[in-house]
Amino acid sequence: xxxxxxxxxxxxxxxxxxxxxxxxxxxxxxxxxxxxxxxxxxxxxxxxxxxxxxxxxxxxxxxxxxxxxxxxxxxxxxxxxxxxxxxxxxxxxxxxxxxxxxxxxxxxxxxxxxxxxxxxxxxxxxxxxxxxxxxxxxxxxxxxxxxxxxxxxxxxxxxxxxxxxxxxxxxxxxxxxxxxxxxxxxxxxxxxxxxxxxxxxxxxxxxxxxxxxxxxxxxxxxxxxxxxxxxxxxxxxxxxxxxxxxxxxxxxxxxxxxxxxxxxxxxxxxxxxxxxxxxxxxxxxxxxxxxxxxxxxxxxxxxxxxxxxxxxxxxxxxxxxxxxxxxxxxxxxxxx
Amino acid sequence: xxxxxxxxxxxxxxxxxxxxxxxxxxxxxxxxxxxxxxxxxxxxxxxxxxxxxxxxxxxxxxxxxxxxxxxxxxxxxxxxxxxxxxxxxxxxxxxxxxxxxxxxxxxxxxxxxxxxxxxxxxxxxxxxxxxxxxxxxxxxxxxxxxxxxxxxxxxxxxxxxxxxxxxxxxxxxxxxxxxxxxxxxxxxxxxxxxxxxxxxxxxxxxxxxxxxxxxxxxxxxxxxxxxxxxxxxxxxxxxxxxxxxxxxxxxxxxxxxx
Numbered sequence: 001x002x003x004x005x006x007x008x009x010x011x012x013x014x015x016x017x018x019x020x021x022x023x024x025x026x027x028x029x030x031x032x033x034x035x036x037x038x039x040x041x042x043x044x045x046x047x048x049x050x051x052x053x054x055x056x057x058x059x060x061x062x063x064x065x066x067x068x069x070x071x072x073x074x075x076x077x078x079x080x081x082x083x084x085x086x087x088x089x090x091x092x093x094x095x096x097x098x099x100x101x102x103x104x105x106x107x108x109x110x111x112x113x114x115x116x117x118x119x120x121x122x123x124x125x126x127x128x129x130x131x132x133x134x135x136x137x138x139x140x141x142x143x144x145x146x147x148x149x150x151x152x153x154x155x156x157x158x159x160x161x162x163x164x165x166x167x168x169x170x171x172x173x174x175x176x177x178x179x180x181x182x183x184x185x186x187x188x189x190x191x192x193x194x195x196x197x198x199x200x201x202x203x204x205x206x207x208x209x210x211x212x213x214x215x216x217x218x219x220x221x222x223x224x225x226x227x228x229x230x231x232x233x234x235x236x237x238x239x240x241x242x243x244x245x246x247x248x249x250x251x252x253x254x255x256x257x258x259x260x261x262x263x264x265x266x267x268x269x270x271x272x273x274x275x276x277x278x279x280x281x282x283x284x285x286x287x288x289x290x291x292x293x294x295x296x297x298x299x300x301x302x303x304x305x306x307x308x309x310x311x312x313x314x315x316x317x318x319x320x321x322x323x324x325x326x327x328x329x330x331x332x333x334x335x336x
Numbered sequence: 337x338x339x340x341x342x343x344x345x346x347x348x349x350x351x352x353x354x355x356x357x358x359x360x361x362x363x364x365x366x367x368x369x370x371x372x373x374x375x376x377x378x379x380x381x382x383x384x385x386x387x388x389x390x391x392x393x394x395x396x397x398x399x400x401x402x403x404x405x406x407x408x409x410x411x412x413x414x415x416x417x418x419x420x421x422x423x424x425x426x427x428x429x430x431x432x433x434x435x436x437x438x439x440x441x442x443x444x445x446x447x448x449x450x451x452x453x454x455x456x457x458x459x460x461x462x463x464x465x466x467x468x469x470x471x472x473x474x475x476x477x478x479x480x481x482x483x484x485x486x487x488x489x490x491x492x493x494x495x496x497x498x499x500x501x502x503x504x505x506x507x508x509x510x511x512x513x514x515x516x517x518x519x520x521x522x523x524x525x526x527x528x529x530x531x532x533x534x535x536x537x538x539x540x541x542x543x544x545x546x547x548x549x550x551x552x553x554x555x556x557x558x559x560x561x562x563x564x565x566x567x568x569x570x571x572x573x574x575x576x577x578x579x580x581x582x583x584x585x586x587x588x589x590x591x592x593x594x
Contacts, residue, residue, distance in 0.1 A: 086426070089425035091426070214445040215445065216447070217447045218444060221439055223425050227419060228417075231417035231419075232412055233409035233411065233440030234412075238444075277428075277472075278427050
């Protein structure tokens with residue numbers, strides 16, 4: 001694929017994302033009339049008198065933070081999926097590979113059991129996720145074996161252990177209140193997001209994305225394996241360290257505010273590769289755009305399809321799994 | 337003298353010594369074949385030269401500098417490595433794969449530019465496979481992949497090219513073609529070190545050879561001086577014959593009837 005065609009893809013996807021974002025802002029329980037939204041923006045900017053105060057509040061303290069957060073979360077999860085797949089040389093890897101999600105679940109569940117509120121839950125989840133990755137990356141050091149396989153196996157060990165820990169917490173939780181909160185948290189939702197949370201994850205999103213786009217070509221080289229990367233003069237420890245840290249921070253931040261959301265980190269990078277080929281210089285920016293778009297659509301459906309919020313993992317699975325089957329169908333000749 | 341190997345020994349952690357006290361040097365335009373039975377340590381020796389393994393004793397000098405103290409980047413500017421086989425996890429385009437040979441000369445947050453793609457294209461032309469540049473790695477044959485991998489080593493602009501059993505996964509025709517390429521590269525001034533299971537390849541290439549037997553004994557010298565029936569038979573633990581075929585004009589290593 002030539003460069004012009006790639007740039008055209010970037011342009012079309014960016015445009016589509018903007019259109020979808022505007023459309024999502026107009027969708028909601030209070031009003032789905034774009035004129036109301038337009039008026040609310042004008043009155044907020046002070047160029048028009050206040051006509052509908054409720055609409056203005058809904059738009060600026062609910063819809064805008066939520067739309068922004070859903071796009072960032074989608075981009076973060078997909079991006080870290082793409083990066084993990086590249087670094088671990090395995091297209092079946094998802095962002096949970098190093099135990100981030102199970103760590104975050106344990107963190108969130110302990111905050112719920114301790115009776116803490118939303119903010120503590122998010123902080124606990126973030127810390128839990130980061131601790132899980134730290135543990136998973138510490139095991140290879142103890143074993144003095146720096147290979148990717150050992151790292152993946154450590155991730156499985158840590159994830160398995162933490163999943164059981166989380167199960168213990170569910171087991172002892174008060175059935176009507178705590179247990180259901182934990183279960184709902186694990187199904188993922190952005191329903192209670194506010195501007196503060198959106199603002200809190202944006203630095204991680206921005207820094208992580210910029211760094212990973214900067215390192216995208218190096219991810220190609222990492223995907224050749226340790227021996228080849230080293231003979232090409234790469235400082236594997238350093239580059240792999242930075243990429244894994246960025247990807248883990250992205251996942252942990254996303255998971256900490258919205259709970260665990262499956263499928264997106266696995267499927268979106270595949271879709272990106274189908275569009276622009278395997279070169280990570282192109283895959284990474286396209287993954288960010290597609291991930292943002294996918295999550296925006298999912299979350300808009302989640303909040304507007306039924307009168308109750310649909311947990312996000314249900315939708316990502318229902319939509320993501322058939323998508324993945326279709327992708328496999330398209331690529332079947334290249335898979336052995 | 338590009339590389340000087342001085343009294344190196346190697347042992348994997350908690351295991352027996354693979355080889356000990358090996359010394360030789362690698363000069364411009366020289367071909368060195370590393371021979372030896374399975375498990376004797378041919379690849380281990382090659383990996384030491386590639387700075388993938390560090391020798392447990394002794395040192396390797398690259399342009400007079402101790403290799404252990406150099407960064408992998410510095411080493412990669414002088415030494416190109418061609419792995420036994422490339423199994424891509426993702427289907428990269430050939431040109432995109434070859435351009436990664438420029439990695440030692442590109443900053444960590446940079447991406448390859450026009451000039452690097454030109455170097456990659458030149459390397460493909462040098463190998464005579466520029467028509468493959470926009471194919472995907474999964475679309476080309478094993479022989480072509482070997483050539484692509486060698487092109488990438490050339491894009492590194494190295495002085496020495498190390499190849500781990502470059503003929504192992506190739507059919508007979510492609511094996512001979514790869515040997516021809518190695519000979520041509522040596523004529524252009526590259527030093528080439530290859531490991532091979534076939535003593536005949538050492539005879540065909542006609543340069544120097546290094547042999548490691550299962551006891552870890554090391555022999556080094558010119559093929560013509562070192563290779564004889566007795567040597568080959570003891571190296572591989574079977575009877576082997578060496579014959580001069582007059583109408584082909586070379587020595588051939590052949591096994592007697594089974």
